[in-house]
Amino acid sequence: MFTYYLQLGLRSLRRNPALTALMVMAIGFGVAASMITYSVFRAVSGNPIPGKSAQLFTPQVDGWGPQQNLKGEPAEALGYIDAMALMRAHEAKRQTFLYPVQLSVMLGGSRDLPLNANGYAVTADFFSMFEVPFRYGGGWSAQDDDARASAVVISGKLNAKLFGGADSVGRTFNLGGHDYHVVGVTSQWNPRPRFYDLFSTNGFADEPDIYMVFSRALDLQMRSGGRNSCRGSLSYTTWQGYLQSNCVWITPWVELDSPAEVASYRRFLTNYAADQQHAGRFGWAANVRLRDVMQWLDYEHVVPPESRISLVVALGFFLICLVNTIGLLLAKFMRRSGEIGVRRALGATRREIYTQYLIEAATIGLAGGVLGLLLTAVGVSGVGILFRPEIAKLARLDVSLVGLTLVVAIIATVLAAFYPAWRAAHVQPAWQLKSS
Amino acid sequence: MLKMTHLSKVYRTEVVETYALRDFNIDVKEGEFVAVTGPSGSGKTTFLTIAGLLETFTGGEYHLDGVEVSNLNDNARSKIRNEKIGFIFQAFNLIPDLNVFDNIEVPLRYRGMKAAERKQRIMDSLERVGLASRAKHYPAELSGGQQQRVAIARALAGSPRLLLADEPTGNLDTQMARGVMELLEEIHRDGATIVMVTHDPELAARAQRNVHIIDGQVVDLAEEPRFHAHAAAGNRE
16 A cells, blocks of 8 residues: 555645645755755764774863863873873773874985975874774884884875875885884874864864874974973973973873773773872862763764754754654645545545655655755755855765655654544545535 | 434534534435535535535544544545545636646546546546547546546545535536436446435435435435425525
């Protein structure tokens, strides 16, 4: 019977074409507005590392005190002293410390101008903790960290520029005036939001070009290529002075697999801060935080408020469209009371009438979904009017959004048809046939 | 085949109760052709809709083909309508968007019949009413008489035990009405049980038996001669 009802539904689209067009437009515009704003919201609010977001934590230690901290919250990154202390303690199964670097890359020969390369100085566990995919090779080892090795992992994009996309593991190139050997080439990897560095980015930067050994970057006295946040009057003039200052610029991450490990690490952080207080370095009680990925994204307000607001407004608009659709469906269905009476007289049960009209609504929803899809495609290319460019460019019409648009349009229209179809199913056949 | 005993139908509002049928008794045997007559508002159509399980009744008993129907749910009533009853309406009640073939197919679809059997039955019933060549026409492309023949074909396609006809010639001119009536007589000769509501005494006279309804009750015309004149006046309903 489903095919029969579908045929009746498609045939019915041609009946009352003005009424049908109104409903298709209401659904099309409503679903398009929702999907356009959702495409942005999805890009900025998704879980960037779904398999591990609950096991990855960023520790915070308040090195500034209640007079200078962020309304009671510790700084969003660590200074050198605290970072090194946590690194040496190595209380977690895996840990990584990172900060952004900017370097110039010398291309082969002297024909071309150097390229600017953005990347990170990281420790060895970075690649395994964050499940970085590799096209060639892999990350480096903890021994490389200790040896301050001149190892580097480069992106597929940079590999294409430097080595024509070939397997470049073992090859050497000049980076900021020093030679580095390639140990790995990543596949496309740029989690959005960039949860591991919300201190220096808004979470939506382009894919990094390079990853270099953290200890080597320190050896070369490389300053952070991103944010550097300090408190009070700054008196340092040397690199050592900078490292001993209260400036924060290093983002730490630890991997903790169980609630027991999380509790244990939290105790360790508290004890560490208390020790610093007893040693006279901190003049305040221990103030630490340990947030997982999603808590960190939430704390950092990664989802832009305009994205949330526009989604709510669009959903409200869609709801109004659906309320109108309910009225239009009611009018369309009840115009056919006579036909319903005949069908009931010929043996249709109420359930069969109900099903027929729900499937008819689904065909209208499908037509609305197709229109919505076209409007979404147009709208996605124009979201720059509403959002900042780096956010707007994240909106795109992919297969999942195409499917979602059609499914939402059909389901929403079927839901809107519950009451009109119920009314249709309860038409009294005797009255209809007497009146005709 | 159709037996109503002390059946009543009351329409209630907050202030008034209106009896459409009161202490209504009728017994139609299998294979009978019964004409039901009566003035406007007498309850003829209410009787027919209750007989066709399109409406419930307030009191009494109704046995259809040996089954007491008062406690049946919507599904069971729909199944009986689909399998045992064929309807012929004054206004034909064909679905305008469907062609002749598809209109006749409607009750067979609800019966869950296979496509091949549906097609066979549809073509057989169209042959019987002489419209096999019009299967792909839409109702608007047919005359009133042809539309009523299609409606009869739709009623016959399901091989019902009982045909209920409500003023089947009411919307037709004399010639077309005669043709439809001859068709009903032919169907009756083939063994069908027919109950026909009509205001036309000439048509009623062609049935095997006449039942006259007045004020929601069956009356005996032999005992109430004044009703002859009343019925002959041709009140429409």
